[in-house]
Amino acid sequence: MFSIIEAQFVAPDVKKFRIVAPRIARKRKAGHFVLVRVHPKGERVPLTIADSDPAAGTITLFVQGIGKTTRLMNLLETGDYVSDVVGPLGKASEIAFYGTVVVIGGGVGTAIAFPTSVAMKQAGNHVISIIGARNRDLVILESEISAISDEVILTTDDGSYGRKGLVIDPLKELIEAGRKVDLVLAIGPIPMMRAVAEVTRPYGIKTIVSLNSIMIDGTGMCGGCRVVVADKTQFACVDGPEFDAHLVNFDVLRQRNSLYREAERLSLDKFQQDPSADLACAKEMCRLQNL
Amino acid sequence: MNSLSPKERVKIPRQKMPEQEPESRRKNFEEVNLGLELELAKREAHRCLECANTKCVETCPVGVKVKDFVQLIVAGDILAAAAKMREDNVLPAITGRVCPQEDQCEGGCILGKKFKPLAIGYLERFVADYEAAVGKVGLPQKAPATGKKVAIVGSGPAGLTVAGDLIQRGHEVTVFEALHEIGGVLVYGIPQFRLPKEIVRREVDNLRALGVRFETNVVVGKTVTIDELFQEEGFHAVFVATGAGLPQFMTIPGEHLNGVYSANEFLTRVNLMRAYRFPEYDSPLYDCRGKNVAVIGGGNTAMDAIRTSLRLGAANGYLIYRRTEAEMPARIEEVKHAKEEGVQLMMLAAPVEFLDNGSGWLKGARCIRMQLGEPDDSGRRRPVPLPGSEFEIALDVAVIAVGTTANPLVQSTTPDLKTTRKGYIAVDEETMKTSKQGVFAGGDIVTGGATVILAMGAGRKAAGSIQQYLTTGVW
Numbered sequence: 001m002f003s004i005i006e007a008q009f010v011a012p013d014v015k016k017f018r019i020v021a022p023r024i025a026r027k028r029k030a031g032h033f034v035l036v037r038v039h040p041k042g043e044r045v046p047l048t049i050a051d052s053d054p055a056a057g058t059i060t061l062f063v064q065g066i067g068k069t070t071r072l073m074n075l076l077e078t079g080d081y082v083s084d085v086v087g088p089l090g091k092a093s094e095i096a097f098y099g100t101v102v103v104i105g106g107g108v109g110t111a112i113a114f115p116t117s118v119a120m121k122q123a124g125n126h127v128i129s130i131i132g133a134r135n136r137d138l139v140i141l142e143s144e145i146s147a148i149s150d151e152v153i154l155t156t157d158d159g160s161y162g163r164k165g166l167v168i169d170p171l172k173e174l175i176e177a178g179r180k181v182d183l184v185l186a187i188g189p190i191p192m193m194r195a196v197a198e199v200t201r202p203y204g205i206k207t208i209v210s211l212n213s214i215m216i217d218g219t220g221m222c223g224g225c226r227v228v229v230a231d232k233t234q235f236a237c238v239d240g241p242e243f244d245a246h247l248v249n250f251d252v253l254r255q256r257n258s259l260y261r262e263a264e265r266l267s268l269d270k271f272q273q274d275p276s277a278d279l280a281c282a283k284e285m286c287r288l289q290n291l
Numbered sequence: 292m293n294s295l296s297p298k299e300r301v302k303i304p305r306q307k308m309p310e311q312e313p314e315s316r317r318k319n320f321e322e323v324n325l326g327l328e329l330e331l332a333k334r335e336a337h338r339c340l341e342c343a344n345t346k347c348v349e350t351c352p353v354g355v356k357v358k359d360f361v362q363l364i365v366a367g368d369i370l371a372a373a374a375k376m377r378e379d380n381v382l383p384a385i386t387g388r389v390c391p392q393e394d395q396c397e398g399g400c401i402l403g404k405k406f407k408p409l410a411i412g413y414l415e416r417f418v419a420d421y422e423a424a425v426g427k428v429g430l431p432q433k434a435p436a437t438g439k440k441v442a443i444v445g446s447g448p449a450g451l452t453v454a455g456d457l458i459q460r461g462h463e464v465t466v467f468e469a470l471h472e473i474g475g476v477l478v479y480g481i482p483q484f485r486l487p488k489e490i491v492r493r494e495v496d497n498l499r500a501l502g503v504r505f506e507t508n509v510v511v512g513k514t515v516t517i518d519e520l521f522q523e524e525g526f527h528a529v530f531v532a533t534g535a536g537l538p539q540f541m542t543i544p545g546e547h548l549n550g551v552y553s554a555n556e557f558l559t560r561v562n563l564m565r566a567y568r569f570p571e572y573d574s575p576l577y578d579c580r581g582k583n584v585a586v587i588g589g590g591n592t593a594m595d596a597i598r599t600s601l602r603l604g605a606a607n608g609y610l611i612y613r614r615t616e617a618e619m620p621a622r623i624e625e626v627k628h629a630k631e632e633g634v635q636l637m638m639l640a641a642p643v644e645f646l647d648n649g650s651g652w653l654k655g656a657r658c659i660r661m662q663l664g665e666p667d668d669s670g671r672r673r674p675v676p677l678p679g680s681e682f683e684i685a686l687d688v689a690v691i692a693v694g695t696t697a698n699p700l701v702q703s704t705t706p707d708l709k710t711t712r713k714g715y716i717a718v719d720e721e722t723m724k725t726s727k728q729g730v731f732a733g734g735d736i737v738t739g740g741a742t743v744i745l746a747m748g749a750g751r752k753a754a755g756s757i758q759q760y761l762t763t764g765v766w
Contacts, residue, residue: 023514037471043564043573044471069573084471086508216564216574217479219469219510220698222556223538228547233540238700252547255651259549263575270570 001285002085005058007078011140013065014108015074016050022057024049024087030115031093031210031242034059035218037084038073039281045069046215046237048112049088059085062111062140068267072278081285089218090241093119093208099182101125102174103149104167104196106132106188110140112210113187120185121148128153128181130170132188136161168195181205186245190254197245207245211236211253214260228252293365295337305407306335313631317601320483320567323628324388324416329369332417335410336364338402346399347411352748353452355379357396357411364414369421374429376418381455381498382448382747384423384490387416389481390744391622419494428497434461439761442467442526444511444701447475448743449532449734451494452750453757454503460758464502465526467509472563475534476735477743479563480555482595484602485625488562512700517708517730528729528757531716532750535735536698540691541587545645550577550653554588554596554692561599577688580604585656585684587611587642588692589619591742594626596690597634608634609684613641613661613674639663639674643681645689655685695740705730715739723753728766731757 006018024034028049035044051060065071076082093116101120105113110131121127129149133139134157146152153170154162163170167188175181184207186196193209200207213225213236220238227236228249234240271278293300309325310316316323327335339361347357355376363372376383392398392412400408422428439462443450446468458464472478474491499505509515511533520526538553540546557576560566564574584600586593589612597608610629612619615638619626630636639661648654660680663672697714709717709726716725716732723731733749735741760766 023509027514041565041572084508086469086471086510087514089510089513216556216559217470219513219700220537221479222559223540223553224556226540226547233542233547235537252651255549256547258651259577260575263569263578267570267573267575 001081001083004076004078004080004082007076007080009074010062011138013074014111014138014140015063015065017061017063017073018058019061019082019085020057021059021085021087024085025052025054025057025059028052028059028088029092030095030119031090032088033090033241034061034085034087035089035215036061036073036082038069038076038082039278039285040083041281042083043069044084044216044218046089046212046218046241048210050111050114062108064108067264068271071268072271072275072282075275075279076282080282082282083285086218089237091239093185093242095119095123097124098206099125100128100180101183101185102128102130102171102181104130104132104171104184104186104188106167106186106192107134107138108140109188109192109210110145113185114141114145116185117145118148126150128174130155130167131162132156132167132192133161134158166195167192168199171196171199175199175203175205183208190250190257193245194250197248197250201246208242209245209248210241211243211248212241212257213253214257227256293337293339293341293362297340300338300340301402301406303334303338305338305410306331306413308410308413313633316484317632320602322487323484326420327413327417329421332364332414333367335414336361339365339409340401342401346401347396347409350395350399352395352744353379353751355396355415360418361409361411361414364418369418370425370427370429372429373418373422374431376415377429377431377455379751380415380747381452382494383415384419384494385448385477385486386744386747387412387414387419388486388490389742391742393623395744423493428500430497430501431459433459433501436463437461437761439463439528440465440526441757441761442520442524442529443532444517444529445469445475445532445534445734445736446473446495446505447477447532447534447734447746449746449750449753450475450530451498452747453530453532453733453754455498455501456751456754457757458498458501458503462761463504465504465506467511467515468505468507469510470563471507473505473507479559480592480595482558482562482599484598485595510700512704517701517705517727521729528731528761530750530753530757531701531725531730531732531736532734532746533698533701533736535695535740537696538691539694539696541642541693543642543644545647545653546691548645548647548653549651550686550688551645552577552688552690554586554592554690555695557596557690558592558599561603567603576603579688581606582687583607583609583685584688584690585609585611585637585686586690586692588694589614589621590692590694590740591621591625592740593692594621594629596692598629598632600688600690601632601634605688609637610634611637611640611642611658613639614663614671615639618671641674641676642689646683653686653689655683656689657681657683695735697736697739701736713739721752722756723749724756724766729760
């Protein structure tokens with residue numbers, strides 16, 4: 001049982017959690033993720049660790065309410081518990097001095113990319129952050145990212161904040177203006193990551209993406225998260241989640257991520273009609289913990 | 292005391308295991324075998340010839356004192372029989388259900404030479420279930436505390452065996468499990484209808500009652516390393532039993548199509564995550580109702596997967612195996628149950644490609660017929676493809692159950708732990724010692740995928756050497 005010591009919305013549908021998990025906090029590096037199971041009937045969902053505090057024994061997660069489990073999680077509050085948190089899983093980001101690093105975060109991907117930006121800055125890189133969101137309300141971590149970036153560019157789909165347009169627009173301009181870009185890290189929805197890969201491919205700029213495939217155990221045991229990279233089967237949970245964007249088969253990723261679309265919809269509809277059973281399951285667990 | 296003469300004993304027929312009828316059981320996840328009643332168990336126990344030379348004990352990987360516990364059943368002291376069994380086997384309710392007895396204790400039983408062997412597996416299960424039924428457990432005596440701490444990595448059969456053996460000897464034992472439930476393959480791999488999860492929980496609770504500590508959600512190698520267990524957490528010995536790690540795929544075209552699963556994933560979704568109760572439980576599985584499902588492979592895992600698919604409502608369940616029924620490594624009882632339930636065996640065949648319906652979903656498999664050639668390394672006749680024999684079969688789901696390879700998580704984060712060419716942990720077979728002082732290993736992470744009881748046998752052996760190491764300090 002893992003205690004939530006802080007839970008607050010940072011944008012509509014995006015909640016920041018600090019969870020007590022001392023073992024994970026001690027070992028976690030940028031790029032690592034955890035699997036969270038909210039309650040005893042829950043599924044195991046992968047969430048990237050945005051930050052950790054080894055002294056306090058806590059990890060920080062940003063959860064965007066999309067499906068049933070993330071929406072349920074976003075109903076939990078400070079003082080509640082989640083049933084299981086396991087990690088840190090996956091390979092850590094390859095942090096090194098590259099020169100100029102462009103970190104692109106789309107939506108909640110911004111939070112996922114944040115720890116890597118911090119580590120890249122600490123490694124002496126010139127960090128250019130591009131934050132993309134649908135609209136102004138959905139922009140997260142702006143001040144934190146500004147504090148550790150040499151340059152920040154904001155884009156919104158509707159132009160309500162920063163530049164109107166997509167994250168690849170400023171990226172293209174940077175490259176076309178002759179700026180030397182040594183590494184691009186792109187984390188966000190599949191179409192965004194794929195678009196970034198296509199922008200950098202002709203220039204041969206090393207580009208890393210973080211893949212969000214469906215997982216169960218997170219230790220390589222089930223193979224459910226398999227992706228095709230350089231025409232070979234790789235497990236996102238242990239071989240990734242970060243891969244060379246130019247070698248990733250995004251079609252297979254998109255297709256495999258759609259495997260449970262109907263079940264996911266059914267689950268979400270049922271939950272939205274009546275979230276009480278799931279909440280009771282989660283809260284009951286919390287009460288038991290406090291006895 | 293068994294007052295019957297040997298002649299009278301052999302006249303008693305081997306008792307039949309009461310079973311759920313195939314027609315009803317293929318629609319539910321309840322246990323197939325229902326267990327013997329007290330009277331039937333006693334009658335069966337009376338068949339034992341009480342040999343001086345106990346072949347049944349010799350052939351048991353953990354050396355259960357079969358004659359002794361069977362005599363206690365004859366005497367009517369079932370709890371004493373349980374305690375006797377637990378001296379050697381900490382998981383009797385489990386092994387009574389999943390051991391391949393025909394190759395072990397019952398294979399050694401002298402009765403089997405002329406009659407049917409003593410139903411040792413049924414009796415073992417009976418004794419353990421009796422404990423649960425009367426709410427008492429025949430737990431063995433525990434030695435005084437030694438102050439030594441042992442960490443066990445993995446809570447499958449090997450890990451639980453070592454935990455049970457060493458807690459009895461007075462050591463402090465902590466078991467680390469990567470998943471959220473204790474039991475390893477017993478909870479994620481073996482289905483409910485063959486080994487109900489309550490049974491595993493019961494045996495785990497017995498170990499808890501003896502003082503074993505369990506910590507879930509710890510991936511050793513990631514959450515904590517072996518070196519940290521020694522240096523920072525004060526453990527004196529570590530037993531690594533992380534199991535048969537990574538699923539093997541077949542490296543044929545189409546394996547990433549939606550609808551193609553590894554057996555590990557298919558079974559984990561159903562067993563550990565309870566996908567058969569979706570949407571009450573969150574994790575889904577491809578909806579098998581009315582669909583054509585094939586499992587590729589011939590071992591117990593393959594049987595578990597195909598029988599599971601029938602219970603999920605599959606219209607057709609095919610078992611595709613490249614050799615013949617005679618070479619299948621599965622337990623005889625599993626094959627019998629599978630056939631009774633309507634599994635269609637497709638022998639001497641193997642898929643060469645999974646076929647795409649045009650939008651990334653499986654629509655079938657192209658297979659090739661095999662014939663048996665010369666024996667290979669395993670002593671079984673090698674399957675050889677018959678040229679020009681390719682055929683197609685319509686499928687919605689394909690489950691690949693052709694084995695596993697070593698999971699490198701512990702090995703890769705423990706630099707001084709030697710591995711074999713295939714990546715399994717190298718051990719001294721007599722002592723189960725690894726190349727690293729204080730670290731022992733056993734079960735599938737040493738042998739590759741095998742059986743519950745062989746893992747327990749390895750655990751038994753390791754527990755003996757760990758005990759020796761902890762008491763003498765000599766490596």
